[in-house]
Amino acid sequence: MMTSTALIIAGVIIFWSLVGYLARASKQKNEVTDTIFWSIAAGLVVARLIFVIDLWEIYQKDWLSVLNIRDGGFNSYSGWFAGLTVLLVRAKKHRQLMSFYLKSGAITAAALFPLVVIQTLYNTSPSPLNINAQTSSGEYQSLELNIGKPVVINFWASWCPPCRREMPVLARAQQTQSDVKFIFINQSEAPTKAERFLMSQGVDLENTYFDFAGNISKSFGAYGLPTTLFFNAKGELVDRHMGELSEASLQHYLRPLLK
Incomplete structure (x- = not known):
């Protein structure tokens, strides 16, 4: 069974690959890939920062533990919000870029939807007592x-x-x-x-x-x-x-x- 983290990673990879494919002949190809990179970077940084702030009473005991992202400590909602905000702000003046993102997003969602449904049904199935x-x-x-x-x-x-x-x-x-x-x-x-x-x-x-x-x-x-x-x-x-x-x-x- 695919975990939520694996689904997110798969979604990002599919989306990035599709955008790169659609923009392969565009003059804005570099702009497209740069925008996705900075969107992902912003999402990760903000997601980690909000997670750390929420649990600051623990992290302040060991500041270096803030850098230990192996614990999977990310606030996914704030991360998605930050990443999408950067993506939309950088693309709002370029219709073609927005078109690439919307098409890629729709295809990615369609590809992952069955997996999300299966995961949801699996996670909500009754647990043994x-x-x-x-x-x-x-x-x-x-x-x-x-x-x-x-x-x-x-x-x-x-x-x-x-x-x-x-x-x-x-x-x-x-x-x-x-x-x-x-x-x-x-x-x-x-x-x-x-x-x-x-x-x-x-x-x-x-x-x-x-x-x-x-x-x-x-x-x-x-x-x-x-x-x-x-x-x-x-x-x-x-x-x-x-x-x-x-x-x-x-x-x-x-x-x-x-x-």
């Missing part, structure tokens, strides 16, 4: 998701660099946020290897389970690591994040669940 994970001894244990408070499930593996980097963040959150239940499900590793890794990192986790065959992650469409799922107090899957989480991006997902 419990999952069966295995303990380190291989015994199955039923984990309830409808427990009256938010649940976070993190799929991870010790060989995964982003998993290793985000683990201390998730461990601290588990220790300090008792109003959220954190569940860690290791993917396809021997328990001794996973436990040895956690000990070497000085990370103490509760609710650690194993998915030796990868069936749990597949059932949720989590095909990359790390993937983190966010469930509301009713046990409904409301959001997901594929990739590394920082303290700020984790709180970005938890805030709506705790209101």
Whole structure:
């Protein structure tokens, strides 16, 4: 299943390629590509800036973390607004440019619409009320998701660099946020290897389970690591994040669940 981020990236690539194709014989070809470049740049900068401002109490602890965009911390609405504003302002005096953008935008939307519909239907499908994970001894244990408070499930593996980097963040959150239940499900590793890794990192986790065959992650469409799922107090899957989480991006997902 394609993530929202993947859809956005695919859309930008398709749009840029179409505009370049339509403008290939135009005298304004360089103007077209420059405009798209600056629109994307403005969108990314503004999206990151608004995200940082919204979670400034966290980022001010470590200013360098502002530059760590691996956490996926972007405010998409403000980013789209800024990018489209730059695009329209630079093109408003050039009818031909506007024509290129409108045609490319329409084709891109038509191409991605079926994928968006499929993703929406997939994300709104009922979530299971419990999952069966295995303990380190291989015994199955039923984990309830409808427990009256938010649940976070993190799929991870010790060989995964982003998993290793985000683990201390998730461990601290588990220790300090008792109003959220954190569940860690290791993917396809021997328990001794996973436990040895956690000990070497000085990370103490509760609710650690194993998915030796990868069936749990597949059932949720989590095909990359790390993937983190966010469930509301009713046990409904409301959001997901594929990739590394920082303290700020984790709180970005938890805030709506705790209101």
